[in-house]
Amino acid sequence: MKEEQIVQQVMEEVRKQMGSAGTDKFVPNRGGTFTEFVGTAFGDTVGLVIAHVDPVIHEKLGIDPKYKSLGILGARTGAGPQLMAADEAVKASNSEVVLLEMPRDTKGNGGHGCLLLFGAEEVSDARRAVEIALKNLEYLFGDIYMNEAGFIELQYTARASYALNKYMGAPLGKAWGLIVGCPAGAGVLMADAAVKAANVEIVNFASPARGTSHSNEFMIMISGDSGAVKQAVIAGREMGLKVLGTMGEVPQSLQVPYIK
Amino acid sequence: MKEEQIVQQVMEEVRKQMGSAGTDKFVPNRGGTFTEFVGTAFGDTVGLVIAHVDPVIHEKLGIDPKYKSLGILGARTGAGPQLMAADEAVKASNSEVVLLEMPRDTKGNGGHGCLLLFGAEEVSDARRAVEIALKNLEYLFGDIYMNEAGFIELQYTARASYALNKYMGAPLGKAWGLIVGCPAGAGVLMADAAVKAANVEIVNFASPARGTSHSNEFMIMISGDSGAVKQAVIAGREMGLKVLGTMGEVPQSLQVPYIK
Amino acid sequence: MKEEQIVQQVMEEVRKQMGSAGTDKFVPNRGGTFTEFVGTAFGDTVGLVIAHVDPVIHEKLGIDPKYKSLGILGARTGAGPQLMAADEAVKASNSEVVLLEMPRDTKGNGGHGCLLLFGAEEVSDARRAVEIALKNLEYLFGDIYMNEAGFIELQYTARASYALNKYMGAPLGKAWGLIVGCPAGAGVLMADAAVKAANVEIVNFASPARGTSHSNEFMIMISGDSGAVKQAVIAGREMGLKVLGTMGEVPQSLQVPYIK
Numbered sequence: 001m002k003e004e005q006i007v008q009q010v011m012e013e014v015r016k017q018m019g020s021a022g023t024d025k026f027v028p029n030r031g032g033t034f035t036e037f038v039g040t041a042f043g044d045t046v047g048l049v050i051a052h053v054d055p056v057i058h059e060k061l062g063i064d065p066k067y068k069s070l071g072i073l074g075a076r077t078g079a080g081p082q083l084m085a086a087d088e089a090v091k092a093s094n095s096e097v098v099l100l101e102m103p104r105d106t107k108g109n110g111g112h113g114c115l116l117l118f119g120a121e122e123v124s125d126a127r128r129a130v131e132i133a134l135k136n137l138e139y140l141f142g143d144i145y146m147n148e149a150g151f152i153e154l155q156y157t158a159r160a161s162y163a164l165n166k167y168m169g170a171p172l173g174k175a176w177g178l179i180v181g182c183p184a185g186a187g188v189l190m191a192d193a194a195v196k197a198a199n200v201e202i203v204n205f206a207s208p209a210r211g212t213s214h215s216n217e218f219m220i221m222i223s224g225d226s227g228a229v230k231q232a233v234i235a236g237r238e239m240g241l242k243v244l245g246t247m248g249e250v251p252q253s254l255q256v257p258y259i260k
Numbered sequence: 261m262k263e264e265q266i267v268q269q270v271m272e273e274v275r276k277q278m279g280s281a282g283t284d285k286f287v288p289n290r291g292g293t294f295t296e297f298v299g300t301a302f303g304d305t306v307g308l309v310i311a312h313v314d315p316v317i318h319e320k321l322g323i324d325p326k327y328k329s330l331g332i333l334g335a336r337t338g339a340g341p342q343l344m345a346a347d348e349a350v351k352a353s354n355s356e357v358v359l360l361e362m363p364r365d366t367k368g369n370g371g372h373g374c375l376l377l378f379g380a381e382e383v384s385d386a387r388r389a390v391e392i393a394l395k396n397l398e399y400l401f402g403d404i405y406m407n408e409a410g411f412i413e414l415q416y417t418a419r420a421s422y423a424l425n426k427y428m429g430a431p432l433g434k435a436w437g438l439i440v441g442c443p444a445g446a447g448v449l450m451a452d453a454a455v456k457a458a459n460v461e462i463v464n465f466a467s468p469a470r471g472t473s474h475s476n477e478f479m480i481m482i483s484g485d486s487g488a489v490k491q492a493v494i495a496g497r498e499m500g501l502k503v504l505g506t507m508g509e510v511p512q513s514l515q516v517p518y519i520k
Numbered sequence: 521m522k523e524e525q526i527v528q529q530v531m532e533e534v535r536k537q538m539g540s541a542g543t544d545k546f547v548p549n550r551g552g553t554f555t556e557f558v559g560t561a562f563g564d565t566v567g568l569v570i571a572h573v574d575p576v577i578h579e580k581l582g583i584d585p586k587y588k589s590l591g592i593l594g595a596r597t598g599a600g601p602q603l604m605a606a607d608e609a610v611k612a613s614n615s616e617v618v619l620l621e622m623p624r625d626t627k628g629n630g631g632h633g634c635l636l637l638f639g640a641e642e643v644s645d646a647r648r649a650v651e652i653a654l655k656n657l658e659y660l661f662g663d664i665y666m667n668e669a670g671f672i673e674l675q676y677t678a679r680a681s682y683a684l685n686k687y688m689g690a691p692l693g694k695a696w697g698l699i700v701g702c703p704a705g706a707g708v709l710m711a712d713a714a715v716k717a718a719n720v721e722i723v724n725f726a727s728p729a730r731g732t733s734h735s736n737e738f739m740i741m742i743s744g745d746s747g748a749v750k751q752a753v754i755a756g757r758e759m760g761l762k763v764l765g766t767m768g769e770v771p772q773s774l775q776v777p778y779i780k
Contacts, residue, residue, distance in 0.1 A: 034502050036449055044409045046445055046507050054455045057448070060465050060480075074445015076370060076410060076476060103444060103468035103476035104734075108368030108628030110596060113476045115444040115468055149564045150596060184623060184635040185566055185594015188577070189556055195574045205580050208623035208635055213474035214364075214733035216596060216623035216633045220580075242554050247566050294762050296709055304669045306705055306767050314715045317708070320725050320740075334705015336630060336670060336736060363704060363728035363736035368628030373736040375704040375728055473734035474624075 067119030149247035187218025197235030327379025409507035412500035447478025457495030587639030669767035672760035707738025717755030
């Protein structure tokens, strides 16, 4: 192994630790089994479940006590992917997203992390919601592209469900897209390119001082005809890749792009 | 030295720089002596003192002008340890904590840093408060455990004093405990385990959107009988170590655990 | 290449990626040319321009629609340097700063990043504003000094213009100075030293909980006679270098110091 290779190998290791790394797939636990553990996934995401939550926790968090069981997603990197994953999970399980908070994290990168709670009346439903969400995280980092200068994130769904509706103002059952750029200046250009590319409505936007936890992101969330939303998201992605590409290496997808 | 060893050595160095590093002990200054300097300690903590603060600083910060002298603790990593350290310091010196602010920091990790000011009428008291606090930091990172995915923090005191009372709502003279998990999802599970383990009261809690500076932490602060508080803290720690252990390597204490 | 050299080289690379790095100078794009691209500069700063902004972007951002063109500065590290750079740019171009937001960023370090928008009626003016600002960034990181524990930042101008007036309360046409320390405790001492050194007025201050986006900084902004402002800034710098020097290696300027 040559010196340069050593340096490269170490830098890769460092990037993994700094960036939105964590395990690649929904994997069984490494630290021994315990009742509350469901699994881990990309973005340093951990999935947990509490069968009978202590009432004082309900009370402090303002969660309806009928949800005796809680499913938990905690992540160092994300929010977008986890919320999308949860939106699918509530379609397929008898649960509701009862809390979404976005710490300023990504382990030194410019975005958020995620605390998301599912409420369910039965522990099996809470567990199932977490399992589906973790499984979905196998593809939802696919349209996040990074290099040493920043990242862009794109998300798309043909039918927004309850979680996206509740926390992001997405019209129920309609196509919804997310267009994010970091640093935020890249996101402004991506947003402009997206809304010019197709006839879509901006249902939400966020910037470092408005609607984020001071992350270095500018983002819009769009709704409309599914073809138009996808076209706008793709236009935003093209512009974002161009901008980020001027600031550093060619941006790489964290998984496999899924928006086509 | 084999290549793998080199890589390991470098990664250790990187972790030190990224994590809650800084000097291990309360050490004398490396950069030459100057009047205002008291010392440095773990968590990139610096202790300073101003004998006669300019009145405009009092006015801007809203500090009672009778406190002509200020003791300063600045840190990149912490808040919990420094506030605990200060709580002991005010017991043993004629000073008061007059400001506590928690930047979102930890050098890329998921927690806070700390800006803490002691007010005193005499510079000797301000200096003494800072000295005691720095000295206490030799053990107060002992129940912080980290790995590449996050960290957990536990604190315990048999008798909370004025600083914990003023800033964290701890009942004066009673046992008090702090239970923190990062990512926040880990903290929710730790909190639930803690309150189930013993009869304690939650006197304060914080989450990424409530009571933190958007850190990726969920934390509860508990009060009650000293045995119960300790039991709850230890139950939270056990659960936290399990969760964090599923996300990466076995979590390591930053110093020597002190809660037994 | 010896092992130690390898380790050193890697650490340098890591520091570059973690710190307020990015390209050193206003450079042409690396990622191919596109209409909206102006250039990149220090602090992972990118300069962009939109000739005809979509009206929905104006509306969401609350920007006067007469500014059909927007110039964009996005950065992972800064705010101080970019705002100073923009203040010069608006003097020399027919444009106005219409938005300044400060994400909590610096890629894991303790400060901000920057989103700054110039509004202009003509695209040539927006482009010119961005070009001048990027060019100015070649020296405005000169009085930022870093080591592994934190950083200090100093800025000075003999004549504050519209951008500093609008966003930082700087009296128009008068000398203005910025004194920042990270961790914030260092900044408190720097501020005290600065106001004692010369007869200046504090026109603004910020701390982790007040006026920052929870960065680990304490800063004052001062105005007054140009000689006095410069003297105070230099006194703050001296104190800051001393404090930071006790916490780690000798702090290094990120470029070439310009305040003399």
